[in-house]
Amino acid sequence: MLPDVLLASFLVIFLWVYTLSGGADFGCGVWDGLASGPRRHQQRQLIKTALGPIWEANHVWLIVVVVVMFACFPLAWSAITTTLFIPLTTMLLGIVLRGSAFVFRSHAGPYVEVRRQWSVLFAVASTVTPVMLGTCLAAVATGRIRMDVKTGKVTTNFFDAWLAPFPLAVGVMTLLLTSFLAAIYLAVEAREGALQDDFRQRGLMAGVLLGVVALGTLALARTGAPHLWQGLVHQPWSIPWQVGTGGVSVAALVLLWRRRFTVARVLAGAQTAGVVWGFGLAMRPYVVVPDVPLGVGMAPLSVQWSVTWVLLLGTPVLVPAFYALFRIFKGSRSASVA
Amino acid sequence: MSDLMAARSLMALSLAFHIVFAAIGMAMPLLMVLAEAQWLRTSDAAWRTLARRWARGAGILFAVGAVSGTVLSLELGMLFPAFMRVAGPVLGMPFSLEGLAFFTEAIFLGIYLYGWDRVAPRWHVLSGVMVALAGVTSAGFVVTANAWMNTPTGFTIENGVVTQVDVWAAIANPAAVSEVIHMVLAAYVAVGFGVAGLHAWLIARGNVAPMHRRAVPLALSVGSVAMVLQLLSGHEAAVMVAKTQPAKAAAMEALWDTQRCAPMELGGYSDDEAERVIGAIRIPCLLSLMTYGSLDAEMKGLKAWPPQDRPRSSVVHFAFDLMVGCGMALLLTALWWGLLVLRRQPWWERRGFLTVLGLATPLGFVAIEAGWVVAEVGRQPWVIQDVMRTSEAVTTVPDLTVPLFVFAALYAVLALTVVLLMRVEVLQQDDGARHEPTSDAEVPRAA
């Protein structure tokens, strides 16, 4: 297979894994902000212990996506970083504040005021970041990032590509998806009945909202991202894919309803795959619609191959390390739930 | 402020912020692992307390290191898209390897920081070792990338687009080895003296907890050994710069006229307008001797370049002196300590020594910042030496002063909070007796 196809597939897979891991970490931050009821302290405590050991590792998936972009898709990346400067900057602010706030508030010791303020920032940053991430991804599909491919000069302004209903709707959808995932994970980890129910309830709410917003977003794609719409609806694989994703989503909700948390978690992962991979498939053959199809403005082949090899050989090396990490901190907990 | 200036300032600010935490991320794991190994070897509880206290404090710093690094990886492309269109592909291989190093570091950091009671001590130490190795590895890759900006190799470029890349030749650029070694040592110097200085200051304030008496020799040994090596490595770096980036070398040394038997100018002010250096101590011929091992080797002066192609010697020369000055001060401190140890003197009772060591706390970090100013401002007007000018690389996005101020404010708040929280960690009086706080004060203990 050609390295450009491999690399594009890697990007989609990494984005999927990032949504499931780092994305859900943002979702946890959302639930931290919305913690309420008699068990709000326990809810926060659970979020804290769930996130602590793993969020930094989860976060690296995003960095790898960025590296693959600038290393192998330099033309697309320069168009993205220029036209999406504003949402990307907002996302960066969110990433910085979320991570810092998380450690600051757990180390605040005697400074109650410090902890309170950083807790607010933690929740706000956890909400804003996934919205921006989804918005940026969708902006790439709108067809409004235009450039002169020869010179690499961007010819659109700094708002059009993302300040529109469709990208923003995808942003909200991303927020709901990550919150939905987080609620299921937290329900699995909670173990204890009432706390588990808190997150089950939140998961159900987020999941239903997600379904509504997802349908609305799909409708918006028709005018907001015509190429994507073609892929999502008019390809031979489109309808089965959409039906499959929808079916899995409903099944995830039903199982969550029936307290089959671990299975619901697996289905939510499949649902996320349906959304993220579906996006990737529908984008074909473009990296940035409509000026940068796959193969245009890419790094020389030597670079594409070397990065491909690093990813192919490196990712398996990471698997045992990730396995150890999750076993140590999640193993005993999740096992006792099933 | 022009947008170019704002972009450069924002880049510089983000890098200067990140490097502090990156240096800690590189060197602190080594100290923690050494302390924990001492605990396992001697069963002396003070070592364990020390390792755990260090790890708690480091937890804050690592997190800020990771998020500030993320800012960089996006900001490079956002502020200098034309630069990244070239550098991204050429450096794609080292950057993707760096990604693997980041994964390794973050995974084992999670195990190290949160796994004290969950994994066997052996495995715990091993995860610490992995963090230490991964930190140095990732620094190696990113500084290799920076060395490539100074001495670019391994690519051909047509109309601003890279057409051919020899991946390995780009990694093996001439400045890479000397720059990487210099940076890694710098991290050990800065963190070694920084940590030793903080504990010395606590001892001087009358804190008698046994862990401080153990912390100082450990951190100071690491810092001192690294500092001695740093002298050699700094010399190596200077020779490399003279050979590959003569304009930077001239700006560093405040050498305006091309001459044989070039003098070393210590201190003083290198006046970019008047094209001469004022008030420096001049040691004749030393520069030629140190660079080429020969008294009458010719060195190019800044006047050999047209003004628009010169780096700002006023800044670069000052930063260079500052770095070397900090290095010398740390070296003397290290020697003093060595003497005390050799003579079996109780260093912990020497107020003078403790005070000097306490004052030396920030010097390594000052040297790191100054060193990067030398490296980066000394390369101007080029972002990739002799290939691309910084002005050609900058983004077309307007009003860059806005993000500049936003990020400046953000970094200021983060820095203040880090200092505030580190004060809590450092000033904690008790030791050993205090349990790891498992829950926030506002959280009721009963589950």
Ligand code: HDD
């Ligand atoms: C603890 C920190 C520290 C100390 C004590 C020193 N340095 Fe340094 N120096 C650095 C930390 C540093 C740095 C921040 O890490 C730099 C920036 C770029 C690099 O690779 O290392 C650097 C760069 C740097 C450069 C420029 C390299 C380039 O542009 O590629 C030179 C010529 C020297 N150093 C020379 C010295 C000499 C002669 C020293 C004598 C004591 C010295 N340094 C001490």
Ligand code: HEM
């Ligand atoms: C972390 C330590 C570093 C510090 C403190 C630092 C400092 C600086 C400073 C002061 C400038 C502004 C120069 C000027 O405008 O005169 C700058 C610019 C820049 N640096 Fe660095 N630098 C560091 C490391 C790096 C590394 C590792 C890279 C690349 C991999 C890099 C890439 C750049 C780029 C692209 C610019 C903007 C273009 C330019 O002004 O040349 N820097 N940095």
Ligand code: HEM
């Ligand atoms: C001389 C300059 C630099 C050195 C020595 C350095 C080294 C390091 C180290 C040791 C870490 C781990 C820090 C920690 O966990 O506290 C780190 C984190 C990071 N650095 Fe830098 N870095 C430098 C500049 C850069 C630049 C220019 C970039 C962007 C291209 C960058 C991107 C990152 C990222 C993304 C992380 C976060 C990794 C994670 O999430 O664990 N760094 N850096």
